[in-house]
Each structure stands twice: as C-alpha cells, then as structure tokens.
Amino acid sequence: MSAPAVRLVDVHKAYRRGAQRVPVLAGLSFDIAEGEFLALMGPSGSGKSTLLNLIAGLDRADSGAVIVAGENLGKLPERLLADWRASHVGFIFQFYNLMPVLTAFENVQLPLLLTDLPRRERRAHVEHALALVGLADRMTHFPNELSGGQQQRVAIARALITDPPLIVADEPTGDLDRDSATEVLGMLQRLNRELGKTIIMVTHDQRAADHAHTIMRLEKGVLWSRDQNAAAVPGRAG
Amino acid sequence: MFFLAMVWRNAWRHKLRSALTLVGLVVALLAFGLLLTVVDAWYQGVNASSDKRLVTRHSVSLVFPLPLNYLGKIRAIEGVRATTYENWFGGIYKEPKNFFPQFAVDARTFLQIYPEFRLSDAERDAFLRDRKGAIVGRKTAENYGLKVGDNITLKGTIFPGDWDFVLRGIYTGGRESTDESQFFFHWQYLDEVVRQRQGARRASLVGLYVSEVEDADDIARIAAAIDAQFANSPAETRSETEKAFQLGFVSMSEALVAAIRAVSYLVILIILAVMANTMAMTARERRAEYATLRALGFAPPFLATLIFAESLLLALLGGLLALGLTYPVAALFGQAVSKFIPHFVVSPQTSLLQLAAALAVGLLAALIPAWRAARVNIVAGLRAVA
Ligand SMILES: Nc1ncnc2c1ncn2[C@@H]1O[C@H](COP(=O)(O)OP(=O)(O)OP(=O)(O)O)[C@@H](O)[C@H]1O
Ligand SMILES: [Mg+2]
Numbered sequence: 225m226s227a228p229a230v231r232l233v234d235v236h237k238a239y240r241r242g243a244q245r246v247p248v249l250a251g252l253s254f255d256i257a258e259g260e261f262l263a264l265m266g267p268s269g270s271g272k273s274t275l276l277n278l279i280a281g282l283d284r285a286d287s288g289a290v291i292v293a294g295e296n297l298g299k300l301p302e303r304l305l306a307d308w309r310a311s312h313v314g315f316i317f318q319f320y321n322l323m324p325v326l327t328a329f330e331n332v333q334l335p336l337l338l339t340d341l342p343r344r345e346r347r348a349h350v351e352h353a354l355a356l357v358g359l360a361d362r363m364t365h366f367p368n369e370l371s372g373g374q375q376q377r378v379a380i381a382r383a384l385i386t387d388p389p390l391i392v393a394d395e396p397t398g399d400l401d402r403d404s405a406t407e408v409l410g411m412l413q414r415l416n417r418e419l420g421k422t423i424i425m426v427t428h429d430q431r432a433a434d435h436a437h438t439i440m441r442l443e444k445g446v447l448w449s450r451d452q453n454a455a456a457v458p459g460r461a462g
Numbered sequence: 463m464f465f466l467a468m469v470w471r472n473a474w475r476h477k478l479r480s481a482l483t484l485v486g487l488v489v490a491l492l493a494f495g496l497l498l499t500v501v502d503a504w505y506q507g508v509n510a511s512s513d514k515r516l517v518t519r520h521s522v523s524l525v526f527p528l529p530l531n532y533l534g535k536i537r538a539i540e541g542v543r544a545t546t547y548e549n550w551f552g553g554i555y556k557e558p559k560n561f562f563p564q565f566a567v568d569a570r571t572f573l574q575i576y577p578e579f580r581l582s583d584a585e586r587d588a589f590l591r592d593r594k595g596a597i598v599g600r601k602t603a604e605n606y607g608l609k610v611g612d613n614i615t616l617k618g619t620i621f622p623g624d625w626d627f628v629l630r631g632i633y634t635g636g637r638e639s640t641d642e643s644q645f646f647f648h649w650q651y652l653d654e655v656v657r658q659r660q661g662a663r664r665a666s667l668v669g670l671y672v673s674e675v676e677d678a679d680d681i682a683r684i685a686a687a688i689d690a691q692f693a694n695s696p697a698e699t700r701s702e703t704e705k706a707f708q709l710g711f712v713s714m715s716e717a718l719v720a721a722i723r724a725v726s727y728l729v730i731l732i733i734l735a736v737m738a739n740t741m742a743m744t745a746r747e748r749r750a751e752y753a754t755l756r757a758l759g760f761a762p763p764f765l766a767t768l769i770f771a772e773s774l775l776l777a778l779l780g781g782l783l784a785l786g787l788t789y790p791v792a793a794l795f796g797q798a799v800s801k802f803i804p805h806f807v808v809s810p811q812t813s814l815l816q817l818a819a820a821l822a823v824g825l826l827a828a829l830i831p832a833w834r835a836a837r838v839n840i841v842a843g844l845r846a847v848a
Contacts, residue, residue: 273845282757283841303761310759317844321754325471330464337464338759382758 227294228255229390229422230279235288237274237445248274250445251288256424258389261416263436263453264426270442272426273394279424280392281309293389310338314383314421316393320375322367322382328354329363332381339386353381357411373404380411384421391415393425397432409435469771476744480776483740487780487823488787490733491816495788496795497726498812504719506639506805513678515575515704516542518671518688520697527667528697535691536671541684543676546571547668549652551645553616553625555606562602564616564645566652575674578636579646585610585631593651595630599642603632621656639805672704730819737827741773745831752835753843762836769832770825777824781817788816 237249248271256262264272277283278290281297290297293312300308315321322331332353336346354360357377367375376396383391393412397405413435415421425436433439434453441448474480518536520526527549536545551564569590573579581589581597588610589595598608608614612629627647635642649668657665675684685701692699745752752765788808796806 277841280757282844306756306759306761309757315754315757317754321750321844323468323751323754325468325475330468333464334755335758 229258230256231291233289235285235290237285248445252447254447258422259420260438261423261436262438262440263433264440265433266442271445272442276392276394276426280313281305310335311386312388312390314388314391316379316383316396318395318398320379322375322378324367327364327366328359328378331378332385335386349385353385357381372400373407376408384415389422391421391423395426469775473772473775483737483776484780486733486736488784490729491781491784491820492787493729494726494819495812495816496792497722499792499806499808501719501723502809503806512704514675516673516675516681516685516701517704517707518699518701521700527669530666530668536673536688539687541675541680543674544571544575545671545673546575547671549669552620553618555616562643562645566649567646568649575672578640579633580636581631581633589630592628592630593648594628596627596645596647597631597633598645600632600634601642623659734823734826737823741827741831745769745835749838749843750846752838753840756840765835766832769835770828773828774824777820781820785813785816
C-alpha cells in the first residue's frame with residue numbers, strides 16, 4: 225500500500241484561556257490510510273474538532289508533526305497552507321456553511337474560482353457535481369430555499385468540486401433528520417467507495433459512525449480505541 | 463462579474479439597514495454640498511471684485527458719509543484713472559420682504575468703472591437721459607416681473623418719502639459671478655430730492671467713492687495717497703481694494719462662515735461614524751462566512767476586498783444620489799434665498815468634494831472591519847456558527 229493519507233507524530237495542542245493552558249491533544253500518533261473512511265467519536269470536549277482542524281490545515285499543532293498527503297503542514301507558511309487546503313481538502317460542516325447570497329451553483333463553484341479553470345469548464349464541473357448529489361434541478365436556488373439535507377448535499381458538492389483526496393466532515397449529520405442524515409451518509413460512502421476519497425468524519429451518532437470502516441474514539445485528548453467496523457462494507461484500505 | 467454580484471447581493475442582505483444608511487449618506491452629502499455652496503456664495507462678492515478698483519469710505523464707519531467735494535481731490539491723485547461715487551439707498555419695494563440692493567450712483571462714471579453690468583446701447587442711453595431713470599439686474603427683474611418702461615416706487619428708509627423711478631434698462635452680468643439682483647438710479651436725483659425735502663445740510667454727501675487705478679500693482683500707494691489727502695480733516699477716509707472691502711464685509715461674518723464650514727465637515731464625520739458602525743456590524747455577523755471562505759482557501763485580501771467593495775458601493779451610490787439631488791435642491795434653495803444670496807450656484811469643486819467625501823467615507827468605514835475580517839481566526843470563526 226502507498227504512504228498513509230494522514231500521519232500524526234506525537235501531536236500536542238493546547239488552548240490558552242487567559243493565563244491558563246488547557247491541554248486538548250496530548251501526544252497523539254497514528255496513521256490514516258489512503259481511501260479510508262474513518263469516524264471519529266468521543267465525548268464532547270474530547271478534542272475531536274481540534275484534531276480534525278489540525279489534519280485539515282485550519283490550525284497548527286503546538287508540537288509534533290501533522291503530515292497529510294505527504295506534506296508536513298507545520299512547515300507550510302500561512303499563504304501556502306491556504307493554497308494547499310484549496311487543492312487537498314474538501315470541507316463539510318455541521319451547519320453547511322454555505323454563502324447565503326450565492327445560489328447552489330455559485331456556492332459549489334466557489335472553490336473553483338481559486339483555480340484558473342475557464343468559465344465553461346467550471347460550469348461543466350459544477351453541473352456534474354450537483355448532479356452527483358441529486359440537485360441538478362436546484363442549481364439556481366439560494367440556501368434558504370433548500371432543506372437542511374439539500375443544503376448539506378450542496379456542501380458535499382462544494383467539497384468535492386476541486387477533486388481533493390481528503391474530505392473532512394465535522395458532524396455532517398448533526399443538524400439533520402434521520403432520512404436526510406442517511407442520504408448524506410450514503411453519499412459520503414459513495415465518495416469513498418467510488419471516487420476513492422479519504423474521509424474523516426466526526427460524529428456523536430453511532431448509526432452515522434456505522435457507515436465508516438474504522439471508528440476511532442478519543443477521550444481527553446488521547447486515542448482511546450480504534451476498531452474495524454464489522455458492519456461496514458470493506459473499502460479499499462486494508 | 464461574479465465578485466460584483468456577490469458584493470451587490472451582500473450589500474442588500476439587510477434591506478432596511480442598507481436603505482437607512484443610504485438615506486443617511488444622501489442627506490449628509492446633500493447637506494455638505496449645500497453648506498459648501500453657502501460658503502461659496504458668501505465669497506462670491508469677493509471673487510466678483512476687480513483688482514483695479516479702490517473703495518474709499520469714511521474712516522470711522524460706512525454709515526458716515528463723505529462730502530462730494532472729495533471727488534475732485536481723489537481724481538487729481540496720480541494713478542487714478544476714474545472715480546465714481548454712490549449711496550446705499552435701502553428702499554422698500556411694495557413690501558419689506560421684497561429685498562434687493564439699491565444704490566444711487568453717478569451713472570456715467572459708474573457704468574465706465576463697472577463694465578460687468580451690461581446694457582444694450584439703447585437702454586444705456588435711455589437711462590443716462592432720464593433723471594428719474596433706473597436700471598435693475600435680470601434676476602430682480604424676473605423675480606418681480608419688471609419690464610423696461612415700468613414705473614417703480616420705492617419707499618425710502620434712510621431717505622424718507624416715496625421715490626418714483628422709470629425702469630430704463632435691465633442689465634445682465636458680464637461674468638458668472640456678477641450680482642444680477644441690484645437696482646441703480648441717478649445720484650443726482652437723490653441729491654436733488656434730499657436737498658428739497660431735508661435741506662442743504664443733508665445734501666452733497668456720498669457713501670463711497672470707487673476709483674479705478676491705472677496699474678493694479680500701484681494700488682497700495684494710491685490708497686495711501688488718498689487717505690493722506692484727507693488726514694486731519696473732519697471726515698478722514700479709509701481706502702482699500704475692492705477685494706479687501708468686500709472681505710471686510712465678509713469678515714464681519716467670518717466666524718459664521720468658519721462655523722458653517724466646520725459643520726459641513728462635521729456632518730461628514732457623523733455619517734462616517736454611522737457607516738463605520740454599519741460595516742462593523744455587517745462584518746461581525748459574517749464572521750463565520752469569512753472563516754468558511756478562508757477554510758476554502760481564499761486569502762485575507764479577498765475578504766478585505768469584499769468588505770471594501772461593499773462599503774464603497776454603498777458610499778458611491780449615496781454619493782451619486784446626493785450629487786444628483788444637490789442641483790435641484792440648490793436651485794430651489796437658491797430661489798428662496800436669491801434676495802440675500804445672489805449667486806447660489808453649486809460649483810464643480812463642490813460636486814467633486816461631495817464625491818470625494820463619499821469615497822473617503824466608504825473607504826474609512828471599511829478600514830477596521832476589513833482589517834478584522836482579514837485577520838479572522840478560522841477555527842474561532844467556524845466555532846462561531848455552532
Ligand atoms: N479556541 C479555543 N479556546 C479555548 N479553548 C478551546 C478552544 N477551542 C476548543 N477549546 C477547548 O478545547 C477542548 C476540545 O474542544 P473541541 O472543540 O476539539 O472538542 P470536540 O470533541 O469537538 O467537542 P464537541 O463534540 O462538543 O464538538 C474543549 O474543552 C474546548 O472547550
Ligand atoms: Mg466539535
């Protein structure tokens with residue numbers, strides 16, 4: 225198998241609250257293989273979002289190395305880190321984080337504006353991505369004209385529009401009803417299975433986690449357990 | 463194109479807030495323009511003055527007259543090309559509210575020294591021939607529907623009694639800044655009637671002498687020579703350039719003009735505060751969106767540009783609306799005050815200043831919000847949603 229998609233080596237992270245240092249991640253080390261669908265679970269405040277943000281290049285570790293797609297993120301200056309995110313990571317948020325003034329089409333197109341893709345090709349890409357999430361007929365709708373599930377599907381289309389190898393999702397179904405959640409999770413599974421995306425998903429919901437290959441549990445900033453998920457169809461990662 | 467659409471839609475997300483801000487901008491910039499125009503109009507008299515004209519008046523105050531026999535002595539001074547004299551009349555036309563400046567002038571020399579009061583040759587001749595003749599500026603003629611040949615009666619305030627005139631001409635201004643509201647008649651007519659009604663003691667007195675000099679550079683020396691001529695006489699004189707004389711008038715109200723000017727800029731400062739508050743509020747509400755854009759890979763300058771563009775868009779919109787409104791409003795305002803402020807016209811500089819003020823407000827209002835947005839902490843910004 226090729227090099228891991230994600231490698232963490234003795235990662236520490238603390239937040240400063242006034243004069244106080246609040247340690248959140250205390251010496252985490254693990255690999256995530258390419259093509260893996262990993263669910264990150266754990267009690268509230270255990271550091272799941274913090275960990276995800278480090279892997280996605282949104283935040284920096286205090287010490288240790290975060291190596292994603294072969295890149296040591298701690299060594300990238302801010303400017304290059306932003307470019308790296310744009311081309312390597314697709315983001316899915318609990319509250320979708322779509323731009324309310326942009327249509328579904330424009331929201332999905334947003335990351336492509338950072339590339340030099342010509343307009344016509346951008347259009348084709350966006351239409352294809354929206355068709356993939358079943359929203360070909362909602363292109364000119366604004367977020368407030370879409371249901372929560374539809375908005376999250378737009379966000380998924382936006383996350384995969386630049387064809388990044390890694391998709392991070394922080395509680396992507398946290399704000400959705402059961403049916404919409406199942407739909408979104410099915411879609412993530414397809415991205416993983418059919419397009420080979422490595423997916424890291426934070427969730428509180430065991431049923432959501434059951435869609436992943438691997439379930440990783442975090443407790444007070446340390447890795448508590450890492451289990452293969454028997455229920456999930458085995459992916460390409462071993 | 464996409465960027466502009468995004469900015470435009472962002473600007474109208476809170477329609478009421480943006481509309482109110484826009485109204486504030488328009489009102490403030492309009493007030494700014496009108497106040498500057500008032501100040502301009504104030505100085506217009508000064509700008510209309512000639513740098514070759516010298517005004518001689520009583521050294522104590524304008525209200526004291528000078529004897530007519532000074533005329534020959536002033537004319538005799540070297541460098542003086544011509545001298546005329548005049549009296550402020552201060553009469554009432556029908557009703558006290560109908561104000562326009564009236565002067566008794568020595569018509570022939572007056573028209574020679576003031577070529578900017580333009581008459582046709584026929585009107586000029588008719589005026590000079592008629593002892594009771596008068597001429598009036600185009601603006602006042604229009605205001606009161608006066609036509610050549612009309613009989614006009616003024617009720618004297620300084621010079622009691624009714625005064626009858628025949629309108630012999632309507633002058634137009636030779637320059638944009640020429641005051642077209644004044645009324646002139648023959649000093650000789652005034653003097654004759656005063657002599658009849660009040661006796662010789664009140665006659666042969668003039669309010670001002672105005673001399674035209676041959677060389678503008680020599681004007682200070684000539685002024686000094688005139689005043690020296692009458693030093694130690696019962697009526698000492700004070701001579702100054704027409705510009706200085708007009709400025710003297712203006713400077714009586716210099717503090718007022720300074721206040722008006724200060725207020726005009728204060729208005730801009732206030733709207734800047736309002737606008738900055740709007741933009742700060744807007745940017746704070748969109749913190750999560752900025753964090754999202756940053757997560758997606760957009761750089762801080764992009765966010766700053768978004769905010770600057772939105773602020774400038776509102777400011778420019780307000781500026782253009784205000785600019786468009788200033789002309790009709792100034793015209794209406796000018797009509798209402800034309801009797802007191804003869805030249806109420808919005809200058810191109812004022813329009814430019816308005817536009818510059820609008821853009822400055824747009825830029826400055828966005829400064830802090832843009833700086834903050836550019837520095838938004840992605841992780842904290844994303845947490846702001848949840
Ligand atoms: N910006 C911050 N400043 C200070 N403390 C922070 C900050 N962000 C997170 N923390 C703290 O770090 C710890 C871990 O936070 P994190 O958001 O990673 O938890 P989580 O596992 O994602 O929790 P949840 O399930 O509630 O989302 C918490 O105790 C939290 O209060
Ligand atoms: Mg979290």
